Amino acid sequence: MPTIESILNESRLFPPTTDFAQQGNISGSAAYQQLCTQAEKNHQEFWAEQAKKYILWHKPFTQTLDDSNQPFFQWFSDGELNVSFNCLDRHLATQPDKTAIIFESDEGETIRSTYRDLHQRVCKLANALKALGIDKGDCVIIYMPMRIEAVVAMQACARIGAIHSVVFGGFSSKSLHERITNAGAKAIITADEQVRGGKRHALKATVDEAISMGGTESVKKVIVYQRSGSDVPFDPARDVWWHDITQNASNDCEPEWVNAEHPLFTLYTSGSTGKPKGVQHSSAGYLLGTMVSMQWVFDYKPSDIFWCTADVGWITGHSYVAYGPLAMGATQIIFEGVPTYPHAGRFWEIVDKHQVTTFYTAPTAIRSLVKLGADLPEKYNLSSLRLLGSVGEPINPEAWMWYYEKVGRSRCPIVDTWWQTETGSHMIAPLPGVVSLKPGSCTRPLPGIAAAIVDENGQDIEPGEGGFLVIKKPFPSQVRTLWNDPERFKKTYFPQEIANGQYYLAGDSAYCDKDGYFWIMGRIDDVLNVSGHRLGTMEIESALVANPLVAEAAVVGKPHDVKGEAVVAFVVLKGDFPQEDSKAGIVSQLREWVAQEIGPIAKPDEIRFGENLPKTRSGKIMRRLLRALAQGEAITQDISTLENPAILDQLRQAN
Numbered sequence: 001m002p003t004i005e006s007i008l009n010e011s012r013l014f015p016p017t018t019d020f021a022q023q024g025n026i027s028g029s030a031a032y033q034q035l036c037t038q039a040e041k042n043h044q045e046f047w048a049e050q051a052k053k054y055i056l057w058h059k060p061f062t063q064t065l066d067d068s069n070q071p072f073f074q075w076f077s078d079g080e081l082n083v084s085f086n087c088l089d090r091h092l093a094t095q096p097d098k099t100a101i102i103f104e105s106d107e108g109e110t111i112r113s114t115y116r117d118l119h120q121r122v123c124k125l126a127n128a129l130k131a132l133g134i135d136k137g138d139c140v141i142i143y144m145p146m147r148i149e150a151v152v153a154m155q156a157c158a159r160i161g162a163i164h165s166v167v168f169g170g171f172s173s174k175s176l177h178e179r180i181t182n183a184g185a186k187a188i189i190t191a192d193e194q195v196r197g198g199k200r201h202a203l204k205a206t207v208d209e210a211i212s213m214g215g216t217e218s219v220k221k222v223i224v225y226q227r228s229g230s231d232v233p234f235d236p237a238r239d240v241w242w243h244d245i246t247q248n249a250s251n252d253c254e255p256e257w258v259n260a261e262h263p264l265f266t267l268y269t270s271g272s273t274g275k276p277k278g279v280q281h282s283s284a285g286y287l288l289g290t291m292v293s294m295q296w297v298f299d300y301k302p303s304d305i306f307w308c309t310a311d312v313g314w315i316t317g318h319s320y321v322a323y324g325p326l327a328m329g330a331t332q333i334i335f336e337g338v339p340t341y342p343h344a345g346r347f348w349e350i351v352d353k354h355q356v357t358t359f360y361t362a363p364t365a366i367r368s369l370v371k372l373g374a375d376l377p378e379k380y381n382l383s384s385l386r387l388l389g390s391v392g393e394p395i396n397p398e399a400w401m402w403y404y405e406k407v408g409r410s411r412c413p414i415v416d417t418w419w420q421t422e423t424g425s426h427m428i429a430p431l432p433g434v435v436s437l438k439p440g441s442c443t444r445p446l447p448g449i450a451a452a453i454v455d456e457n458g459q460d461i462e463p464g465e466g467g468f469l470v471i472k473k474p475f476p477s478q479v480r481t482l483w484n485d486p487e488r489f490k491k492t493y494f495p496q497e498i499a500n501g502q503y504y505l506a507g508d509s510a511y512c513d514k515d516g517y518f519w520i521m522g523r524i525d526d527v528l529n530v531s532g533h534r535l536g537t538m539e540i541e542s543a544l545v546a547n548p549l550v551a552e553a554a555v556v557g558k559p560h561d562v563k564g565e566a567v568v569a570f571v572v573l574k575g576d577f578p579q580e581d582s583k584a585g586i587v588s589q590l591r592e593w594v595a596q597e598i599g600p601i602a603k604p605d606e607i608r609f610g611e612n613l614p615k616t617r618s619g620k621i622m623r624r625l626l627r628a629l630a631q632g633e634a635i636t637q638d639i640s641t642l643e644n645p646a647i648l649d650q651l652r653q654a655n
């Protein structure tokens with residue numbers, strides 16, 4: 001492993017405010033220490049206790065952890081529950097009229113849904129799905145705009161034991177097709193169009209295109225929610241309108257009781273090689289992770305107005321929109337639009353309008369809002385806010401300070417939460433009533449999460465030194481397997497080289513400082529983090545190579561002040577080296593191509609052409625050289641193994 005050096009040197013410390021120290025759900029270091037010690041002393045008993053405290057069981061579990069088939073761990077595996085029952089029915093007796101969702105549309109319209117109303121909507125759709133022949137264990141793709149209906153669709157699947165797989169509405173028909181076929185989806189729930197930032201994007205037409213690509217015979221039904229009312233293609237043999245099938249469906253739907261390990265959903269995410277991975281989560285363990293983190297990290301209070309800005313197409317929108325807040329009985333905001341439409345103060349306007357108390361977003365959004373209007377938050381009344389959160393990538397200290405001072409008015413702690421699609425819920429994050437904050441650090445592992453930094457053999461390493469971030473003990477909300485690919489699951493997350501496959505390998509490099517604070521440094525694999533979204537370099541490379549003009553392509557990341565990382569592609573064309581006057585045309589053609597193949601988020605920011613790529617004599621592309629070139633750095637590395645050194649000059653000049 002090359003030495004990983006840290007460049008951050010942050011010494012500011014923000015202790016918990018008096019308010020949090022007194023009123024935090026976990027307040028004071030004694031309470032925190034007690035939890036940590038309890039977890040360390042008896043890991044299983046600790047989690048069993050949480051599972052009994054938070055989850056409503058239809059049939060209680062007697063076995064906490066089954067580790068007989070490592071690394072395919074099972075938690076609470078003889079217990080039975082229903083996740084939708086835990087998110088909705090449990091509140092019907094105590095707070096049926098509490099607002100569950102405050103929906104803010106792209107145009108600024110507000111729709112409120114109470115727990116009673118949400119329960120009815122979910123039951124109606126669940127009954128309708130059953131009537132269409134969707135059963136327990138069937139896979140349903142959800143390709144929806146950010147509206148109440150997206151959550152209703154997820155919850156309805158959970159209610160009948162169907163396994164949902166949400167595909168982000170920004171993904172192309174090709175990406176959608178890949179997910180439909182890998183999942184073997186029986187139904188697709190979509191909308192005519194989505195409306196974001198004043199623009200309409202076709203969803204139903206994209207679904208049709210994906211289905212027409214072949215190998216999609218598993219899809220029997222397409223359920224279409226009418227969002228915009230535009231004319232869309234409709235196949236009466238296969239397609240049904242959401243409003244038609246739910247109209248006369250009953251308001252009640254007995255939940256399907258499932259085993260704790262029954263898959264709640266799969267969610268596709270990028271890896272370093274090949275195709276996206278279908279991360280498979282369980283029902284009980286996953287739900288538990290979202291609930292304890294709501295309680296510990298977001299310090300959830302019944303009076304909160306909670307707002308996680310993530311789309312349900314990502315794990316953050318699963319855990320902290322569709323499941324965690326509802327299971328806790330919270331009132332939450334769901335926003336259909338974008339932070340900058342119709343003006344750059346939209347986020348702050350919504351906080352002000354709905355008196356948001358807890359606001360959770362990504363550093364990339366924060367950086368773009370700083371750029372568009374650093375003083376804009378001052379124009380709004382943000383006094384309702386009490387807690388801020390950050391997720392998706394390391395937050396740079398300048399952005400942290402702006403968020404803290406301008407948005408939180410130096411009153412609100414910022415919980416910087418490190419976790420992944422695969423971990424299901426927060427792993428390393430501060431408990432705001434206990435842990436002092438350091439800008440840029442996600443602070444300390446949660447109680448019951450055995451995170452550590454190790455070297456390439458799995459040995460613990462000294463504070464201050466960079467290494468691999470691992471989690472040494474199994475935890476309830478972890479990924480169970482990769483859909484249809486248990487071998488890849490084992491190899492990727494529990495590699496033999498590291499402690500004989502005993503540890504969960506996160507794929508991040510990090511270091512711990514002398515106070516035990518974790519600092520995330522970046523990925524150790526070929527995965528880019530663009531605007532908080534994971535993109536595999538290989539995925540973009542394969543998309544480029546699929547273009548008839550392209551012979552070879554290599555993709556690397558380079559730092560970007562808003563997006564975190566920008567995508568830089570080095571491309572060898574099939575024909576002659578492009579003339580100066582044709583370059584711009586080819587660049588825009590290839591960018592559009594990648595948008596079509598994967599989705600606009602994967603568009604290369606920069607494309608450089610070469611007659612070849614820098615390769616070793618054995619034909620391996622030397623990516624570290626490409627990274628240096630992309631960043632405009634002088635090449636100081638050893639290039640003696642390089643087959644064609646002259647190519648470096650060409651690629652350096654090629655932009």
Ligand code: PRX
Binds near residue numbers: 392393506507508
């Ligand atoms: O590299 C880490 C980064 O995002 C990766 C996980 O991406 P994804 O599965 O898409 O989930 C994102 C939302 C949970 C991690 O491997 N990451 C996530 N949160 C942080 C982070 N890096 C630094 N600090 C964070 N708070």
